[in-house]
Amino acid sequence: MNPHKMVPTQLVVKVASHCNIACKYCYMYFRGDESYKSTSRRISRETVAVLGLRINEYIEEYGLEHVIVTFHGGEPLLVGKRYFKEMLDELLSICSADRLGFTVQTNGTLLDNEWIELLARYKVNVGISLDGPRLINDRWRVDHKGKGTYAEATRGLVLAQSAADLRFRGVITVIDPSISGREYYEFMTSELCVERMNTPKMFRVSGLQYLQVGLCTPPLLEGKWL
Numbered sequence: 001m002n003p004h005k006m007v008p009t010q011l012v013v014k015v016a017s018h019c020n021i022a023c024k025y026c027y028m029y030f031r032g033d034e035s036y037k038s039t040s041r042r043i044s045r046e047t048v049a050v051l052g053l054r055i056n057e058y059i060e061e062y063g064l065e066h067v068i069v070t071f072h073g074g075e076p077l078l079v080g081k082r083y084f085k086e087m088l089d090e091l092l093s094i095c096s097a098d099r100l101g102f103t104v105q106t107n108g109t110l111l112d113n114e115w116i117e118l119l120a121r122y123k124v125n126v127g128i129s130l131d132g133p134r135l136i137n138d139r140w141r142v143d144h145k146g147k148g149t150y151a152e153a154t155r156g157l158v159l160a161q162s163a164a165d166l167r168f169r170g171v172i173t174v175i176d177p178s179i180s181g182r183e184y185y186e187f188m189t190s191e192l193c194v195e196r197m198n199t200p201k202m203f204r205v206s207g208l209q210y211l212q213v214g215l216c217t218p219p220l221l222e223g224k225w226l
Helices: 045-062 081-094 113-121 134-140 150-162 181-191 218-222
Strands: 010-014 067-072 100-106 124-129 167-172 197-199
Touching (some): 045 067, 045 081
Parallel strands (some): 100 124
């Protein structure tokens, strides 16, 4: 292997094609991508098995010490607890547990104590998607009836934060520039007690410009998004 070549060590796997909410900036429900209508609602057992084999080959080929698989969607928890456990067991039956780690990125609305216990048992890192204060979050992150998801998302967030054995990794936010960096940062850290935030690059929707910001740090207290 070329020692100067960067080799990815994190794989993002879409395990669910559907979602139980309908964010207004989502490429799937509102940006013209209707591929979910003709695909399976969840990843097949056969695909999971092949994925495990390919990951194992990848680890051996590049001499990697550790690879992280991030379960994405749609909403990945829609596959259900039993199936989620079966996916983990299948991957761990092929790949060594000390060389394979897991993360799930969820909207948090489906989290309950049984999910927390399962994710903690398999040492799955958990990230939650939330767009800030209720007014901002519920402007964009709504269910299929147009109702805001802030209450259910923060219920899941608090559940994850309070679980002693769960590896909670923080929040990912799509930034609405109508809220200042200071207001966003102080709300997340003071009101929701979130220590890790990431604000990924988005696109222009309905006249709003979404900006690349990266990991939120104290400089955001200046109140500007770049």
